Amino acid sequence: MNIKNKIFIFINDLYKVNARTNIFYGLSRNDDFPLGNYVVKYIIFHEKELNHYLNNSDNVEINNFVKKVAGYSTERTIKTVIELNQYVEVDATLVNELYDLYEDFLVRIFKTLYSNISINLDWINRLVMEHQLKLRSILGTIDELRLFSITKRFVEPIPCSEYSVALQLKILNINIEKIKEPILDFGCGSKATLVHYLRKIGLEAYGVDRITNDKLYTIQTDWFNYELKPNYWGTIISHLSFTNHFKRTHLKKNGNYIKYARKYMELLNSLKLDGEFYYTPNLPFIEQFLSPKSYKINNYFLNYDIQRNREPLDIMSVRIKKLSKSDE
Known part of the structure; x- marks a missing residue:
């Protein structure tokens, strides 16, 4: 060698x-x-x-x-x-x-x-x-x-799990028989579990993530560097990924929430007419400004039997349906 x-x-x-x-x-x-x-x-x-x-x-x-x-x-x-x-x-x-x-x-x-x-x-x-x-x-x-203590020689990573397909579909309230193609999992995770499942059952699905082990149906890139085509996607999914980061950035004093807001609108603009964006957690601070003539918003409380602690959670899953075509 x-x-x-x-x-x-x-x-x-x-x-x-x-x-x-x-x-x-x-x-x-x-x-x-x-x-x-x-x-x-x-x-x-x-x-x-x-x-x-x-x-x-x-x-x-x-x-x-x-x-x-x-x-x-x-x-x-x-x-x-x-x-x-x-x-x-x-x-x-x-x-x-x-x-x-x-x-x-x-x-x-x-x-x-x-x-x-x-x-x-x-x-x-x-x-x-x-x-x-x-x-x-x-x-x-x-x-x-800088969250990690300087008094510890080794650190424990901040948890980041890739959830099962069944759990993602249940939390997001997605009816797999009515899902629209093509499908984009925005923040699909390194294993792109949902993308592979959707491809396996014959649906046209792709993923985007910063770290991915699949090079066939996923693109490894930062989501801000991924260019979204207007009026292209039938369904976009973001389970505890993009909107999770957006919400956290919104709460940070020095968070770049403007960059996230622009990408959020780019995601919505990239939907086809009647296309849908499924995500969790919800983003009430920006959802309230969406025009009801352009988008229909449905919020869903997380199903009770999903909650481990059996207590109400202060987050919801969201489905946004596009009602009018974007100008390209």
Whole structure:
């Protein structure tokens, strides 16, 4: 196995090891590696292989490899933080800062190895330490990650479940025999359970999510980057996904509720005439402004036997039917 493949395997293993490691643990201490010194050990152990690869490859090949590794590391970091807290919002600034961090780190190491300079242990220790502290600084700008205590070395992720098809259909009060096609599950989850079920029974269904293991009927992207065609979808479904995040953002002091409101209206505009948008939780703060001439709103209290604590819940599921065609 060549060194390039080994590096990607190492990156995967590194993220598995650090998946629950709290990078903010002991925040006031800068005399220890926040995420361990695995990278130092790896570079020292594979120094000769790395040196051989770099000195037998042209600059174009090396630059492309650096970009590929930096991009992959960025993707894995984003995936890890989202799995820790589903409410993390990833924007272009965060992506670019992470990419630049990984690219700079790789370039500095590769330049040393390319020059046939033997890696000095003190130098690589300082470089890796500096890299991890910069990473901690970048991730420290994310509100949702600052919820984790700095006194705990490991963290427990904020729960994010993928519910069974039967439960989703029941909560959303969807009659599968009357559902309109094509169908979009907006925030389908990594397994896209509902999408696969609908496809299995012969319905044209697709999904969108930031993390997905299916590349056939789902698109992996942030929902703000997904362009919705006007008057296209027969049914849009969002069970504890987009509207859940919208509601939480609405309640935050610094929440970007305008961006969510625009996407919400884009979702409604993308429905066909008589198309329907099913979602939970409800969004009374924006639903009240929808024109009754354009949309018919039905609210449903969550079925009593669904509730684990058998107490009334302060949320409802919603079905919005489009009554007039949008201007494209």
